[in-house]
Amino acid sequence: MKSKAATETKHVKIGADLIAIEPVKGDENLFRININNAFKGYVIRKNGEYSLTGQTPIAPVIYARIIDCIKNGLCS
Numbered sequence: 001m002k003s004k005a006a007t008e009t010k011h012v013k014i015g016a017d018l019i020a021i022e023p024v025k026g027d028e029n030l031f032r033i034n035i036n037n038a039f040k041g042y043v044i045r046k047n048g049e050y051s052l053t054g055q056t057p058i059a060p061v062i063y064a065r066i067i068d069c070i071k072n073g074l075c076s
Contacts, residue, residue, distance in 0.1 A: 019065070
């Protein structure tokens with residue numbers, strides 16, 4: 001029986017908000033974003049650039065921390 005490793009969800013705490021960044025299985029360039037257990041959209045990495053999908057706005061300071069976490073592993 002083959003088993004796949006679970007995706008590693010990263011958590012970032014900003015004030016009262018808890019942000020979960022979860023890589024999507026099968027696509028190393030797609031990350032699911034949840035803020036306080038509510039789905040907010042996906043971050044897509046393409047040619048070294050990052051963009052947010054979805055209609056839900058995310059504050060610029062939170063978006064910057066999400067990208068910093070994904071790019072540099074600075075998720076504390």
